[in-house]
Amino acid sequence: MPVFSRLMTYVLTAAGLLASAGAAFAGVGQPSPWELGLQDAASPVMADVIAFHNFLLWVITAITAFVLVLLLVIIIRFNARANPTPSRTTHNSLLEVIWTIVPVIILVTIAVPSFRLLFLQLDEPKPDLTVKATGKQWYWSYNYPDNGNFEFDSLIVTDKDLKPGQPRLLTVDNELVVPVNKIVHVLVTGADVIHSFAVPSFGIKIDAVPGRINDTWFKATSEGLFHGQCSELCGKDHAFMPITVRVVNDAEFAKWVEAEKKNAGLENAPPTAMAAAGAPAH
Numbered sequence: 121m122p123v124f125s126r127l128m129t130y131v132l133t134a135a136g137l138l139a140s141a142g143a144a145f146a147g148v149g150q151p152s153p154w155e156l157g158l159q160d161a162a163s164p165v166m167a168d169v170i171a172f173h174n175f176l177l178w179v180i181t182a183i184t185a186f187v188l189v190l191l192l193v194i195i196i197r198f199n200a201r202a203n204p205t206p207s208r209t210t211h212n213s214l215l216e217v218i219w220t221i222v223p224v225i226i227l228v229t230i231a232v233p234s235f236r237l238l239f240l241q242l243d244e245p246k247p248d249l250t251v252k253a254t255g256k257q258w259y260w261s262y263n264y265p266d267n268g269n270f271e272f273d274s275l276i277v278t279d280k281d282l283k284p285g286q287p288r289l290l291t292v293d294n295e296l297v298v299p300v301n302k303i304v305h306v307l308v309t310g311a312d313v314i315h316s317f318a319v320p321s322f323g324i325k326i327d328a329v330p331g332r333i334n335d336t337w338f339k340a341t342s343e344g345l346f347h348g349q350c351s352e353l354c355g356k357d358h359a360f361m362p363i364t365v366r367v368v369n370d371a372e373f374a375k376w377v378e379a380e381k382k383n384a385g386l387e388n389a390p391p392t393a394m395a396a397a398g399a400p401a402h
């Protein structure tokens with residue numbers, strides 16, 4: 121018994137420490153060692169996902185604690201020794217009404233923010249630009265249909281080529297570049313098998329299905345690098361087709377688009393919404 125209680129003390133202390141430091145462990149744009157919670161939000165959708173997740177955690181904790189207390193009361197007060205002659209009561213109308221209505225109220229309390237979040241995710245606002253991500257065995261191709269329609273491949277940087285500070289298995293040679301604080305509409309499809317385009321800090325994860333275009337959106341609220349991974353088992357190198365999104369300001373984005381167009385031999389393509397409006401306006 122002392123061994124058990126000492127073990128419990130260790131476990132509870134560790135859990136307490138981890139829980140209190142949870143926020144510090146969460147990474148932005150990539151996972152971090154000993155991370156417990158979700159990655160920090162870098163988009164309005166992810167901020168809501170985290171808030172909803174934390175709210176649900178309180179709800180299930182309260183329900184579980186309540187049921188545990190009921191069980192303990194029954195075990196202690198109504199066992200054969202403490203309560204040798206059991207009551208024959210079978211119905212209690214008030215109690216039955218309460219245990220029907222209270223769960224309904226709890227479910228409605230959960231449903232309201234849940235549907236609000238679903239609408240936020242699925243009711244896409246008018247996009248500022250569109251990018252298309254195509255999952256291939258085993259890398260991603262990105263296409264910018266309204267910025268000259270250039271396309272490039274994005275492959276993993278292997279361990280031996282990593283520069284200091286670059287996360288292992290999450291770094292790519294050519295990042296998906298998008299402007300900050302703009303609504304990015306993402307078209308997602310697969311070229312061979314089903315992949316899944318997921319970037320945790322933006323709160324997006326959507327299947328890349330061959331022969332079909334799925335879409336989602338995000339608005340990155342800060343500049344920087346945000347990492348994700350293919351999230352549908354797609355073959356032997358499934359673990360080696362990461363996604364990296366580089367969020368930059370409008371001027372940098374316009375410059376990058378011009379360079380990419382030149383690379384692709386498209387410098388004479390007509391300027392488009394973002395590239396044309398981006399640089400001078402900001």
Ligand SMILES: [Cu+2]
Pocket residue numbers: 255256314315316350351352353354358361
């Ligand atoms: Cu994949």
